[in-house]
Amino acid sequence: MAIDIQMPALSPTMEEGTLSKWLVKEGDTVRSGDILAEIETDKATMEVESIDEGTVGKIVVAAGTDNVKVGAVILQLLEEGESASDLGAATAAPEPAPVQAETSPEPMSEPTPAPVMSSSAPMTAQIANDPDIPTNIKMVETTVRDALRDAMAEEMRRDETVFVMGEEVAQYQGAYKVTRDLLQEFGERRVIDTPITEHGFAGIGCGAAMGGLRPIVEFMTWNFAMQAIDHIINSAAKTLYMSGGQMRCPIVFRGPNGAASRVGAQHSHDYSSWYANVPGLKVVAPYDAADAKGLLKAAIRDPNPVVFLEHELLYGESFDVPDMDDFLIPIGKAKIRRIGTDVTLVAHSRMVGRCLEAAEILAGAGIDAEVIDLRTIRPLDSDTVIESVKKTNRLVCAEEGWGQSGIGAEIAARVVAEAFDYLDAPPERVFQVDVPLPYAANLEAMSLPGTEDVVAAAKKVCYVD
Amino acid sequence: MAASKKTKPKKSTLKVGQDELLGYYRDMLLIRRFEEKAGQLYGMGQIAGFCHLYIGQEAVVVGCRSAMQEGDQMITGYRDHGHMLACGMESRGVMAELTGRSGGYSRGKGGSMHMFSTEKKFYGGHGIVGAQVPLGAGLGFANKYLDNGAVSLAFFGDGASNQGQVYETFNMAKLWDLPVVFVIENNQYAMGTSVERSSAETELFKRGISFEIEGVQVDGMNVMAVRDAAQKAITHARSGKGPMILEMKTYRYRGHSMSDPAKYRSRDEVTKTRSESDPIDMVRARLLDEKWADDDSLKAIDKEIKAIVADAAEFAQTSPEPDPSELYTDVLLDAEV
Numbered sequence: 043m044a045i046d047i048q049m050p051a052l053s054p055t056m057e058e059g060t061l062s063k064w065l066v067k068e069g070d071t072v073r074s075g076d077i078l079a080e081i082e083t084d085k086a087t088m089e090v091e092s093i094d095e096g097t098v099g100k101i102v103v104a105a106g107t108d109n110v111k112v113g114a115v116i117l118q119l120l121e122e123g124e125s126a127s128d129l130g131a132a133t134a135a136p137e138p139a140p141v142q143a144e145t146s147p148e149p150m151s152e153p154t155p156a157p158v159m160s161s162s163a164p165m166t167a168q169i170a171n172d173p174d175i176p177t178n179i180k181m182v183e184t185t186v187r188d189a190l191r192d193a194m195a196e197e198m199r200r201d202e203t204v205f206v207m208g209e210e211v212a213q214y215q216g217a218y219k220v221t222r223d224l225l226q227e228f229g230e231r232r233v234i235d236t237p238i239t240e241h242g243f244a245g246i247g248c249g250a251a252m253g254g255l256r257p258i259v260e261f262m263t264w265n266f267a268m269q270a271i272d273h274i275i276n277s278a279a280k281t282l283y284m285s286g287g288q289m290r291c292p293i294v295f296r297g298p299n300g301a302a303s304r305v306g307a308q309h310s311h312d313y314s315s316w317y318a319n320v321p322g323l324k325v326v327a328p329y330d331a332a333d334a335k336g337l338l339k340a341a342i343r344d345p346n347p348v349v350f351l352e353h354e355l356l357y358g359e360s361f362d363v364p365d366m367d368d369f370l371i372p373i374g375k376a377k378i379r380r381i382g383t384d385v386t387l388v389a390h391s392r393m394v395g396r397c398l399e400a401a402e403i404l405a406g407a408g409i410d411a412e413v414i415d416l417r418t419i420r421p422l423d424s425d426t427v428i429e430s431v432k433k434t435n436r437l438v439c440a441e442e443g444w445g446q447s448g449i450g451a452e453i454a455a456r457v458v459a460e461a462f463d464y465l466d467a468p469p470e471r472v473f474q475v476d477v478p479l480p481y482a483a484n485l486e487a488m489s490l491p492g493t494e495d496v497v498a499a500a501k502k503v504c505y506v507d
Numbered sequence: 508m509a510a511s512k513k514t515k516p517k518k519s520t521l522k523v524g525q526d527e528l529l530g531y532y533r534d535m536l537l538i539r540r541f542e543e544k545a546g547q548l549y550g551m552g553q554i555a556g557f558c559h560l561y562i563g564q565e566a567v568v569v570g571c572r573s574a575m576q577e578g579d580q581m582i583t584g585y586r587d588h589g590h591m592l593a594c595g596m597e598s599r600g601v602m603a604e605l606t607g608r609s610g611g612y613s614r615g616k617g618g619s620m621h622m623f624s625t626e627k628k629f630y631g632g633h634g635i636v637g638a639q640v641p642l643g644a645g646l647g648f649a650n651k652y653l654d655n656g657a658v659s660l661a662f663f664g665d666g667a668s669n670q671g672q673v674y675e676t677f678n679m680a681k682l683w684d685l686p687v688v689f690v691i692e693n694n695q696y697a698m699g700t701s702v703e704r705s706s707a708e709t710e711l712f713k714r715g716i717s718f719e720i721e722g723v724q725v726d727g728m729n730v731m732a733v734r735d736a737a738q739k740a741i742t743h744a745r746s747g748k749g750p751m752i753l754e755m756k757t758y759r760y761r762g763h764s765m766s767d768p769a770k771y772r773s774r775d776e777v778t779k780t781r782s783e784s785d786p787i788d789m790v791r792a793r794l795l796d797e798k799w800a801d802d803d804s805l806k807a808i809d810k811e812i813k814a815i816v817a818d819a820a821e822f823a824q825t826s827p828e829p830d831p832s833e834l835y836t837d838v839l840l841d842a843e844v
Contacts, residue, residue, distance in 0.1 A: 249645015
C-alpha cells in the first residue's frame with residue numbers, strides 16, 4: 043500500500059491550514075528530509091518535510107487549497123516496487139489517527155471549538171444589546187488575534203509614546219502573530235524584540251512607563267510572567283499608592299493566559315485570580331474579538347497598570363467587530379451575553395463560550411439561562427451579577443483555573459453576602475480539577491471544565507436531574 | 508573594554524573649587540546630621556518599621572549628583588534618604604514621611620523606603636533588592652525613546668549586584684545602548700554577609716565585562732573622585748555610547764537597618780574607617796588646608812545644618828497623621844477614556 047502523507051499539525055492548536063505550494067510533482071523521487079510542500083497557518087508559513095522515501099504517486103490536495111483539515115491525506119507516496127495501481131482511495135476526512143508531524147504525533151484533543159455566536163445567529167432575540175456598540179454600525183468578521191493587533195496599531199498611530207516590547211514581537215511577527223505587521227508600520231524604535239529575560243524587560247517597561255512612555259509588554263505566555271511578577275505587582279501596581287499619587291505607571295502587560303492544548307502543566311496555568319487579588323492593577327480577560335479590541339484600546343489609554351489576559355485558543359476564532367474609528371469598551375463593566383430568567387451563568391474569557399453552549403443545551407431542557415461575561419475581573423462588576431441573580435435566583439460561576447480562592451469563589455461570596463435572600467440554591471462553581479494540568483489527552487480533557495460541567499452545575503442549582 | 512585600575516583611598520588632591528567644595532561639605536553634612544536625627548527619632552519610637560541609614564556613604568550620592576545635569580534622573584533602593592536630600596528634596600518632607608505623617612513626600616503612605624519626587628527627578632525609593640536596576644534602565648529607555656538628552660543613574664548595593672535581574676538589565680542596557688549609569692555602592696556588607704562571603708567575583712566593577720560594559724572602581728569616600736568618575740560615565744552615556752558601571756568603594760558606619768546589631772564586623776573595623784577615610788572629614792581638612800574656611804565659618808555651617816534638621820524633626824513630629832480618607836486614595840487613577 044502507498045504511504046499516505048497527511049496534513050500536519052504545526053502547532054498545538056492548529057486545526058486547519060492552507061496548502062500554499064507543492065515543491066514536488068507526481069513522479070518525483072522523494073527522500074527522507076526533502077521538502078514536500080509549504081503550508082500556511084494563521085500563525086506562519088512552514089515547510090513540510092518527508093520522513094519517508096519513495097515516488098510521488100498522487101497529489102491529493104491541490105496547491106492553493108484553503109482550510110485543509112489537520113490529518114487529511116494530501117499526498118500519496120509509492121514505495122519501491124509499487125505502481126499507480128497500488129494507490130488506494132485517499133480518505134477525505136481524517137481518521138482520528140495521529141497526525142504525521144515531524145517527530146511527535148499530536149492528536150487534537152481539544153473538543154471542537156464553540157460555535158461562534160454572532161449577531162447574525164438565529165437567537166438574536168435572546169442576545170442582550172451591547173450598549174457599547176451603536177446600532178446600525180457595520181460589523182466586520184475579525185479574529186481575536188487581528189482585533190488585538192488592530193487595537194495596538196490604532197493606539198500606536200494615535201499616541202507616539204505607545205510602544206510594544208517582548209520576545210519575538212518584531213521580526214518574528216509575534217510568537218502567536220498578535221503583533222503581525224506592527225514592525226513594518228512602526229519600525230524598530232517602537233516594536234522591540236527583547237532577549238528572553240522577562241524579569242528584566244518587565245522592569246525596564248515599568249521604568250519606561252514611570253519615565254513618561256506607555257509600554258505594551260507582551261509575555262509570550264503568562265506562564266513566563268511569573269519571572270516578572272515582582273515588577274507587575276511591586277513596581278507597577280503599588281507605586282502610585284506608595285508615592286502618595288505622584289508616580290504613574292501606565293503600562294499594559296498582555297499575552298495568552300491559561301490552558302492551550304496539550305502543552306503540559308508549566309504552560310497551562312490560568313492566573314486570573316492571582317492578579318485579581320492585587321489592588322493597584324486592572325485585570326481584563328475578554329472573550330470575543332470586539333471586546334478584545336475595545337478593551338485593549340481602553341487598557342492602552344488607561345493611566346494605570348493593566349494585566350490583559352488573552353486566550354490562545356480564542357486567537358483564531360472570528361467574531362463580529364464594529365467598524366468604528368475609535369471603538370473603546372470601558373474597563374470594569376460586565377456584559378450580559380444572553381438574557382435568561384432561570385439561572386445566571388458567570389464566566390470570563392474562553393469559558394464564556396462554554397456557558398453560551400451550555401445555555402443552548404439548557405434551553406432544550408426548558409431552562410432559560412442568563413450568561414454574563416465579566417470581561418474585567420478587577421474591578422469586578424459584581425453589581426451586574428447580583429442584579430441578574432435577583433432575577434434568576436440561581437448562580438453558576440465558571441472558570442478555567444483552579445477553584446480555591448478563584449474568581450468563582452469571589453463572586454459566590456459577594457452574591458451570598460449581598461443577595462442571600464434571593465438565592466433559591468447554594469451557588470455552584472465550575473473549575474479546573476485541583477491538579478497540575480496533565481499532558482495525556484484523556485487526562486487533560488478530564489481536568490478542564492467544559493460545557494457539560496456547566497450544564498450539570500446549572501441543573502443542580504435548578505434541582506433538575 | 509577592560510575595566511580600569513583601582514584608585515586607592517588617599518588624602519584628596521583632586522582639583523576642586525572653593526564654592527564647589529563648600530557645597531559638598533554642606534550637602535554631605537546635611538545627610539549625616541539628618542540620618543543621625545532619624546536614628547534618634549527611631550530610638551524614640553517616632554519612626555517605625557525599617558530604617559536604613561546612609562551614614563558613611565555620603566560622598567557617593569553627593570559626588571554623583573554634582574555631575575548630573577538638569578533633567579537627569581536618579582533611582583535607588585531602600586537606603587534612600589541621602590539620595591533624596593542630594594536631589595534637593597525638602598528635609599521636612601523626607602523626615603515627615605519617616606514618621607508616617609501627612610506632610611511626608613508620600614503623604615505617609617510610603618515610609619522610609621518609598622518616596623518619590625517627579626519634580627526633582629527622584630524615582631524612588633524601592634524596597635525590593637535589585638528591582639530599581641531595570642526600572643532605572645527603563646528611565647534610560649524612555650530618555651532615548653523621547654530623545655530628551657537625559658541620563659538616568661541607577662544606584663544599588665553590593666548585595667543587589669548578585670541579583671539576576673541586574674544582569675538581564677546589563678544585557679539589554681548595552682544591547683540598546685541606553686543612557687544609564689549603574690552606580691554600585693559597595694559598602695562591603697549585604698546586610699550581614701560580606702562581599703567575600705557572597706560574591707565569586709568581589710571586584711564588582713568587572714561585573715559588566717561579559718556585556719561589554721566598561722566598569723571603573725572608585726574611592727567612594729572621596730567626593731571629588733566620585734564626581735570625576737560620574738562625570739565621565741554620564742558623558743559616556745549621554746553621548747550615546749551606552750551604560751557604564753561605577754563601583755563605589757564605600758562603608759556604612761551603622762547597621763544594615765536600625766534593628767541590626769552589626770555583629771558580623773568588629774568595632775575596630777568601623778572605627779578605623781571612620782577615623783581614616785571619613786568623607787566629610789576629608790573635605791573639612793581640605794577646606795582648612797586651602798584656607799577656604801576656618802573653624803568659625805565651618806561652625807556656622809554646622810549650626811545652619813543643625814537648624815534645618817531640627818526644623819525637619821519638629822515638622823515630622825507635629826505634622827498630622829494622614830486623614831483616614833487617605834486610606835482609599837491613590838490606588839488607581841481615573842481613566843480618561
